[in-house]
Amino acid sequence: MAESHEALLAVTLRHRQGAHTLDVSFRTGARWTLLFGPSGSGKSTVLRVVSGFVTPDAGSVIFRSTVLLDTARKHICAPHQRPVRSAPQSARLIPHRRVLANLRYGLGGGAPDSDQREMLEALLDLFRIRSLTDRLPDELSGGEVQRVSVARAVLSAATCKGEAPPLLLLDEPFSGLDTALRDELAPELHRWLAARNIPVLSVSHDIAEAFLLDAEVLRIADGRIVEQGSAQAVLAVERQRLLRHLQI
Numbered sequence: 001m002a003e004s005h006e007a008l009l010a011v012t013l014r015h016r017q018g019a020h021t022l023d024v025s026f027r028t029g030a031r032w033t034l035l036f037g038p039s040g041s042g043k044s045t046v047l048r049v050v051s052g053f054v055t056p057d058a059g060s061v062i063f064r065s066t067v068l069l070d071t072a073r074k075h076i077c078a079p080h081q082r083p084v085r086s087a088p089q090s091a092r093l094i095p096h097r098r099v100l101a102n103l104r105y106g107l108g109g110g111a112p113d114s115d116q117r118e119m120l121e122a123l124l125d126l127f128r129i130r131s132l133t134d135r136l137p138d139e140l141s142g143g144e145v146q147r148v149s150v151a152r153a154v155l156s157a158a159t160c161k162g163e164a165p166p167l168l169l170l171d172e173p174f175s176g177l178d179t180a181l182r183d184e185l186a187p188e189l190h191r192w193l194a195a196r197n198i199p200v201l202s203v204s205h206d207i208a209e210a211f212l213l214d215a216e217v218l219r220i221a222d223g224r225i226v227e228q229g230s231a232q233a234v235l236a237v238e239r240q241r242l243l244r245h246l247q248i
Helices: 043-051 099-105 114-126 142-158 179-195 207-213 236-247
Strands: 009-017 020-028 032-036 058-063 066-070 084-087 167-171 200-204 216-221 224-230
Touching (some): 020 043, 020 216, 020 224, 043 058, 043 084, 043 167, 099 114, 099 142, 114 179, 179 207
Parallel strands (some): 032 200, 032 216, 167 200
Antiparallel strands (some): 009 058, 058 066, 216 224
8 A cells, every 4th residue: 555645644443333344544644635435335434433433343543643542552532632623424503503603613612813713704705605604504505504514624623723733524525515616616625724734534435526636545445445545546447437437
């Protein structure tokens, strides 16, 4: 398995899920790493292990040389103590709070300072949600809820106080978006996060998304990482197959 970066994140885990076993090991130092594979392959479980919401049968998670999980030594860092921010696939907003209040929740409560307000303003434009700030969650479409959820996680990561930015976990962050909006938003978000040195581990089964993000791809199949590298190297065959299908 190729590795071209000094590792920011190292994950090893073995976990039984019903009749299937997830047996994953990888190291990555890329600014954006994408877990790519079919539904049910264990991608989301990997994110939940990294975030601390699932403890595997055995494994370890190390981020920026800090051990977040080591089952052999019975060391388990609680989710709220991990330098991690996340947006799940099933986007959840606080139902009785308007969009702006939901976003400010990502700041940890209290009145935002000038830097936080500036960051918030920038993300309203990046995610195309400025016109939604006064709406309640039940007044939004599925794609709008997803954009607000991801924007809130990004805001939390970008304004996190600490020596280094946290790891941002995004589970299908562009689901529910039409193709044109996704094609605009994905590379813009990549550039915005890279400029702030915020590393991302995301999940997708969308080939086009992997190429748009210029991500380091971890291809997962049958519960294992079977290939790691650039989207161009790892997904070349899948891309050609998709292009042939579209031409039919």
